[in-house]
Structures are given as C-alpha cells and as structure tokens.
Amino acid sequence: MKNTEEEVYIIGEIGQNHNGSVDIAKLIIELVSRPVTEDNFGLSLKPMNAIKLTKRDLKEELTDTQMNRIYDSPHAFGKTYGEHREFLELNDEQHFEIYQYAKSKGLEFVETLCAIGCLSLLKLFTPNYLKVASRDLTNLPLLAAMAETKIPIILSTGMAGKKELDEALDVITKSHSDISILHCVSQYPTHPDNLNLKTITYLQKHYGQYNIGFSDHTIGISAPVVAVGMGAKMIEKHITIDRHMKGTDQLGSLGPDGVYRMLRDIRIAEKWMGVEDIYIEKDVLSAKVKLERSLAAKHDLLPGDVIKEEDLCLLSPGDGYKWSQRAELIGKVVKTKVLENELIYPDFV
Incomplete structure (x- = not known):
C-alpha cells in the first residue's frame, strides 16, 4: 500500500534576502532547484514547489516620521529607514525577470503584495499565488483588491486571532474561496514556547474548507517536518545563500545545506505518513x-x-x-x- 496523499506544497521565501540584487535572487533560485535525493534507499525526491518575493509600495509603507528616522542597524542599507527600504526594493520589471527565471527552473511563483499600488506588478505577469503578509490581515481594502484578481490567496496568521482571520475571509470570499491559511507566529526567531503547532489542527477543524499549512520562523528544520506530520499541506520557510550576509532576515533563514535537508526530510515525512490502515507491508x-x-x-x-x-x-x-x-x-x-x-x-x- 502506498501514500495516496497529495504532496506538500513547499515555498522558499526569498522575501528581501536578495539584498536589492536580481543576481542574488537568481542564485537563491539555483539553490532551491537542485535535485533532492535520499541515498540509503536511492530515492529521488520532489524538490521545492515555489519561491516567494515581497513587493512594497514605499508611498504606502510607513509614516514620514518612520521613513525619515535614522537607521543605524548593522543591517542598514541606508542612513534612514526609508533609504534602507528603497535600496532593498526591486521594481516591477526586476520582479518579472526573477519570475521568468524561477519558471525556467520549474518553480512556481508566489508574490507578497504589501499595498494596493503593488498590484501594478500584475500587468507584467500572474503569480501562482498572492500572499498576504501577517501584518496586512487587517488591511481589508488591500485584501479586497487582491481577491478581485481571482488569483489564489495565501494568508498568514502571525499577528491574527480568530476575529481578524474571520474578517479577512469574509472580504476575500466575496470574490473567491481559493484560499490557503498558514499558521504563523510573527516572532523572529520564534521561541519554542510560542510556536503552538496545535493551531494547525485547530485550523483544520474550524477552517477545513481551506488549504491549511504552516509558515515557519523557528531556527532549524524540525518544525516544518512536524507540521507535515500534523497534516499541513503547505510549508513556507525563509531561504538565503548565506545566513551571515547582511540583512535582518538572513540569520533566521535556511542556507544551502538547511534548504536541502528540510526538503529531504519533508519529502521523506510525506512517505512516512502512508495510509490510515494497519497491514503488513x-x-x-x-x-x-x-x-x-x-x-x-x-x-x-x-x-x-x-x-x-x-x-x-x-x-x-x-x-x-x-x-x-x-x-x-x-x-x-x-x-x-x-x-x-x-x-x-x-x-x-
């Protein structure tokens, strides 16, 4: 008897780990498109399904006070926070170039849109999914605009309770119901005491009409594998080419070896799950x-x-x-x- 379950959809979140460089984004894509194998049993395993970028409209990002404040972090790419954000932002054409490169490597493409102005991107290409960042789950005008595109939507619950999630779903389902909900904790990295993976089973019981998954901000690769064992159908994890590169998300991301091991272990965990029966293999x-x-x-x-x-x-x-x-x-x-x-x-x- 074999596993009849659909494979887990794995997203590698580049976010802004490209550090404002299309070339770095392409190197990350090279990383996650490598073949994945398990040598003991000679298994050729499914690679990552998709990569994700984030698009901001800096005119709709922060107050002038926040954009103009001095940003003296060792991870700063500008003297002010606004300059820092501007340095990291890729334009629509650069997103399109990265999209095309991902497609050439057999990967699907997910785009986080952080403002209504970012929908201009969709004139150039259509991502497989649009992602709503945790902080924007209460940005109901943005959700309505994204839903009207009819592109499947992924929601992260990192800053949301049931009320916020229900309000977001009410808005999106006026246009369509092709929705994935990812359990998430917006703590970087997430403390073990705060992860509460049992939220996944809560979401399965109460929002089972949608695709339920997990967006992970823990250190290491164990949490996504456990989430798959709990039935998560979508996994998202930050990825980079070098965890010690400059940038606020680099250290909390998976580098080349971590990406490979996570993919290997998730794909093997899928095989572990099998079918709901007892029998002699x-x-x-x-x-x-x-x-x-x-x-x-x-x-x-x-x-x-x-x-x-x-x-x-x-x-x-x-x-x-x-x-x-x-x-x-x-x-x-x-x-x-x-x-x-x-x-x-x-x-x-």
Whole structure:
C-alpha cells in the first residue's frame, strides 16, 4: 500500500534576502532547484514547489516620521529607514525577470503584495499565488483588491486571532474561496514556547474548507517536518545563500545545506505518513519470516510420540505454526523425527 496523499506544497521565501540584487535572487533560485535525493534507499525526491518575493509600495509603507528616522542597524542599507527600504526594493520589471527565471527552473511563483499600488506588478505577469503578509490581515481594502484578481490567496496568521482571520475571509470570499491559511507566529526567531503547532489542527477543524499549512520562523528544520506530520499541506520557510550576509532576515533563514535537508526530510515525512490502515507491508514479510517465532520441540520427538503442550517452545524463524495454532499440533502423532530446538512443520505429524 502506498501514500495516496497529495504532496506538500513547499515555498522558499526569498522575501528581501536578495539584498536589492536580481543576481542574488537568481542564485537563491539555483539553490532551491537542485535535485533532492535520499541515498540509503536511492530515492529521488520532489524538490521545492515555489519561491516567494515581497513587493512594497514605499508611498504606502510607513509614516514620514518612520521613513525619515535614522537607521543605524548593522543591517542598514541606508542612513534612514526609508533609504534602507528603497535600496532593498526591486521594481516591477526586476520582479518579472526573477519570475521568468524561477519558471525556467520549474518553480512556481508566489508574490507578497504589501499595498494596493503593488498590484501594478500584475500587468507584467500572474503569480501562482498572492500572499498576504501577517501584518496586512487587517488591511481589508488591500485584501479586497487582491481577491478581485481571482488569483489564489495565501494568508498568514502571525499577528491574527480568530476575529481578524474571520474578517479577512469574509472580504476575500466575496470574490473567491481559493484560499490557503498558514499558521504563523510573527516572532523572529520564534521561541519554542510560542510556536503552538496545535493551531494547525485547530485550523483544520474550524477552517477545513481551506488549504491549511504552516509558515515557519523557528531556527532549524524540525518544525516544518512536524507540521507535515500534523497534516499541513503547505510549508513556507525563509531561504538565503548565506545566513551571515547582511540583512535582518538572513540569520533566521535556511542556507544551502538547511534548504536541502528540510526538503529531504519533508519529502521523506510525506512517505512516512502512508495510509490510515494497519497491514503488513510486503517489504516486512521477509523480516517477519526471519524473526517471528514458531512452535518448536523442547526435546527430541520420535515417530509415534503424541505431542503435548509441555513438548513445545517458541523459536525463530517464523515460517511454522504460531502459538495461537498450537491446538493443531497438541494430540497429533509424530511421524517424522523432530530434533530438540527445531521447528515442527505440518508434514512432520
């Protein structure tokens, strides 16, 4: 019996880990489009499904006070926060170039739009999904504009409770219901005590008509694998080419080795899940024969002996009578000599 479940949809979030460079974005795409294998069993595994970029409209981003404040972080790309944001922002044509490159590598494309003005991007291309950032779940005018495009939408719940989520869904479903909801915690990195992966099962029970997944901000690769085990159908994780590059999200992202290991482990976890049944896997039958116990003679049994329960013990291999079948032997007459500590087969009695 094989796993009949659909594969998990895995998104590598570049976000702004490209540091304002199309070339760096392309290098990240190269990273996540590598073949994924499991060497012990010779498995060729499904690679990442999609990458994601983020588009901001700086005119709709922050107050003038915030945009003009001095930004003296070691991760700053400008003297003010506005200059920093402007340095990191790719224009529509650059997003299109990265989109085309991702498509050439067999990847789908997800775009986070942070303002209504960002919808100008859609004149150049149509992403497979539009993503609503956690902070914009309450930006209902933006949600309405995005929903009107009829492009499938992904929502992150990182800053939302049930009220905010329900209000967002009410707006989007006026246009369509092709929606994915990702459990998310907007803490970077997320403390283990705050992750609460059981929100995934809550969402499955109460919002099961939508695709339920997990957007991960923890350190490492374990949380997405656990989420897949809980039934998450979509996983999103920040990715980069170098976790020590300048940039606020780099250290909390997965580098090349981490991306590879996460993909490998998620795809293997999909295989682990199997089907909701109990059965003997055909690949286990040889071990069953080798290791299970069968009825054997405690001492030599000679032709004419009548078998009693006290004559029996259990020894491997498992290709003989089982203890539950001992009534088929007790009282039978031995016709072929059975040596001590050897199995008793049907043609011996």
